[in-house]
Amino acid sequence: MPxxxxxxxxxxxxxxxxxxxxxxELTAPGARRRLAARQTxxxxxxxxxxxxxxxxxxxxxxxxxxxxxxxDAKSPWRTDPDAFPRDAGMEAKLKFCLNFAVLAPSSHNSxxxxxxxxxxxxxxxxxxxxxxxxADPEDRELTISCGCALEFLRTALRRFGxxxxxRLLPDPRRPDLLARVLVRGPRESTLEDTRMFEAxxxxxxxxxxxxxxxxxxxxxxxxxAAAAEAGGPGVVLATVAGDQPRARLARLVHEADVxxxxxxxxxxxxxxxxxxxxxxxxxxxxxxxxxxxELESLAAPLVVRTFDVGEGRGARDEHLAQxxxxxxxxxxxxxxxxSWLRAGRGLAAALLRAAVLGLTxxxxxxxxxxPEMRVHLKRLVxxxxxxxxxxxxxxxxxxxxxxxxxxxxxxxx
Numbered sequence: 001m002p003x004x005x006x007x008x009x010x011x012x013x014x015x016x017x018x019x020x021x022x023x024x025e026l027t028a029p030g031a032r033r034r035l036a037a038r039q040t041x042x043x044x045x046x047x048x049x050x051x052x053x054x055x056x057x058x059x060x061x062x063x064x065x066x067x068x069x070x071x072d073a074k075s076p077w078r079t080d081p082d083a084f085p086r087d088a089g090m091e092a093k094l095k096f097c098l099n100f101a102v103l104a105p106s107s108h109n110s111x112x113x114x115x116x117x118x119x120x121x122x123x124x125x126x127x128x129x130x131x132x133x134x135a136d137p138e139d140r141e142l143t144i145s146c147g148c149a150l151e152f153l154r155t156a157l158r159r160f161g162x163x164x165x166x167r168l169l170p171d172p173r174r175p176d177l178l179a180r181v182l183v184r185g186p187r188e189s190t191l192e193d194t195r196m197f198e199a200x201x202x203x204x205x206x207x208x209x210x211x212x213x214x215x216x217x218x219x220x221x222x223x224x225a226a227a228a229e230a231g232g233p234g235v236v237l238a239t240v241a242g243d244q245p246r247a248r249l250a251r252l253v254h255e256a257d258v259x260x261x262x263x264x265x266x267x268x269x270x271x272x273x274x275x276x277x278x279x280x281x282x283x284x285x286x287x288x289x290x291x292x293x294e295l296e297s298l299a300a301p302l303v304v305r306t307f308d309v310g311e312g313r314g315a316r317d318e319h320l321a322q323x324x325x326x327x328x329x330x331x332x333x334x335x336x337x338x339s340w341l342r343a344g345r346g347l348a349a350a351l352l353r354a355a356v357l358g359l360t361x362x363x364x365x366x367x368x369x370x371p372e373m374r375v376h377l378k379r380l381v382x383x384x385x386x387x388x389x390x391x392x393x394x395x396x397x398x399x400x401x402x403x404x405x406x407x408x409x410x411x412x413x
Contacts, residue, residue, distance in 0.1 A: 041291035042300055044208075047312025076102050076404045077201070084160050090120045090183055097160065098122070098407045100200050101153035104348060106145035107132060107365075108273040109402045111283050113146050116412045124150050124179040125412070130283070134269040135260070135369050140340050143178065144388060147344015148351075150179050151230055152200055155352065159197035163187040168341050178341055199355035204401070206360040207290055210394025215325045219357050223393070226353035227330060231346025234333030236384045237391070239326060248380055249329075249367070250321035253390070254314035256366030256373045261310035271305035282405045289402050321364055324392035329377065331384025343388040350391070360396040365389060 072078075079099040085092045094117050106112060112130035116123040124146055131142055150166070157164050163184045170180045220239055227237035240249050260266045273284040276297040287297020303309075321327060330347055332339035354361055367373040368387050377387045 040293070040296055042287075042296035042303070044316065045290050045292070045300070045313075046303065046309045047314065047316035074406055076100070076406060077401050081159070081197075086160075091117050093160065093162065094120075094122045094183065095407060095411065097153055097156040097162075098411065100156040100197070101149045102404050102407060102410060103200050103203075104145065104148035104152040105203075105205060105351065106148065107136060107141040108270070109283055109285050109289075110142070110145070110273065111405055111410070112142045113149050114410055114412055115407075120183045122153065122181045122183075123177060124153070124181070126176045126178055127410075128176065132269060134263070134265045140335075140388070141365070141369075143337055143340035144344035144347065146178050147341040147346075148348040149344075150181070150341070151345040151348035153181060154345075155193075155196050155200060155348075157181075157183065158187070158193040159189055161186050161189045168338050175337070178337075195356050196349075196352050199352040203351055203355040204360050204396075204399045205289075205362050206394075206396035206399050207362050208397065208399070209320060209323060210325055210360075210392075210396045212323075213325065213395045215359065215394060219359070220326055220328075222357065223350050223353045223359075224328075227346035227350040230349030231332070231342045234339065234385065235330070235342050235346040236332075237328055237330045237346065237350055238381055238384050239328045240381060245380060246322060246327055249327060249377070249390070250318045252367040252373050252376055252380070253321050253364045254318035256370040257314035257317055258310035259370050259373070260366060261313055262308050267305050267308070271301040274301040274304060276301075282403045282409070285402065288400050317364060317366070321392065325394035326359075326392065328391045328393065329381045329384050329387050330389040330391060331381070331387045333385045335386040339386070340388065347389055347391075354393055358395065359393050360399075361391055361393045363390060364392055 076099045079096075084096055098115055101115070102111065102113075110130040110132065112127045114125040114127045116125065126139065126142060126146055128139065128142070131139055136142060154164055154166065163186065165182045165184050167180045167182075169175075169178065171177050224237045224239070228235060240246055275281045275284050275286045277286050277288050277292070277294050279286065287293070287300055290300075292300060330343055330350070332343045351361055367377045368390060374387060377390075378385075381387065
């Protein structure tokens with residue numbers, strides 16, 4: 001696709017540095033004193049340190065608790081598997097399974113997918129309106145996200161005893177049509193099908209540090225195998241082992257943070273997808289996903305849009321990478337739309353397998369998103385081919401679920 005030029009608007013000096021005193025002035029009266037008294041989740045997100053001489057304190061659970069309206073009765077997260085319409089037609093069954101497909105991860109929780117159902121067929125379409133023209137100008141991550149949703153749909157179909165046939169990019173004349181899924185008939189659902197399906201609801205993205213607990217090598221191998229099986233030939237998930245390679249990867253993350261957050265266009269795009277805790281938005285990233293309080297979630301988009309915090313955020317992410325029990329890179333032999341789709345399917349299977357094993361994950365994709373850093377990453381992990389995703393895994397706290405659009409909102413007729 002041709003690169004899209006992001007809309008630009010005048011902003012303050014992109015090299016401006018955010019001081020804690022300035023952050024206090026952006027918030028409500030009295031907030032400056034409270035923010036200075038502890039290292040808040042917003043400070044952690046930005047890579048800031050608490051003011052010297054003040055004791056650090058964690059935000060309370062009540063301050064970071066997600067509001068109930070994000071998980072109301074219509075949320076796909078609330079779907080009861082026992083409500084599967086076994087006696088209904090195939091269209092109703094496919095529509096029900098989409099409740100689990102839309103729980104797939106996506107860049108900035110943008111949910112860049114649409115679906116169409118016709119009889120025994122379900123099509124997965126790219127929703128380019130959800131594109132990230134600055135961070136993802138070629139729609140690579142958008143396509144990977146749709147590949148994740150495709151694999152989640154396949155996992156749900158198998159759980160409910162339906163055999164699928166998948167065709168990727170079935171019509172070259174329609175590039176937005178990414179996949180067509182045909183239900184061929186019934187199949188015997190296995191215990192393994194059930195375990196992978198149950199992992200859909202259990203999966204979380206943990207953006208905070210993991211517990212200082214090693215992950216067994218056998219577990220890592222199982223996750224790597226799941227990615228290879230779902231992604232198909234050429235899709236590889238490789239662990240980055242050894243102090244020196246891990247340190248080099250962590251440093252690439254740091255340097256990519258500096259490049260990205262030094263860009264006004266990037267910061268503006270990121271801020272557009274950040275929402276305050278009670279915004280009611282069904283996509284994007286609410287502040288509670290980072291453990292932010294109500295007040296912090298209100299200030300965060302303005303702070304991100306206005307100030308270059310690349311060095312602080314880079315140092316934070318470098319530390320996260322170095323201290324993650326598992327650092328891995330998912331790659332593909334080629335770097336085209338089909339490969340991105342298959343990488344997305346491999347990523348989805350890896351995340352579900354990790355959840356089955358009690359692990360959680362998050363992403364440090366900055367070196368993949370900055371072209372010059374991606375070249376260095378490709379040299380660091382040559383066995384994966386073209387790097388598509390940088391994944392960190394470990395044992396982490398159970399984080400809040402991010403909102404989702406309902407199936408009715410992403411289903412075309």
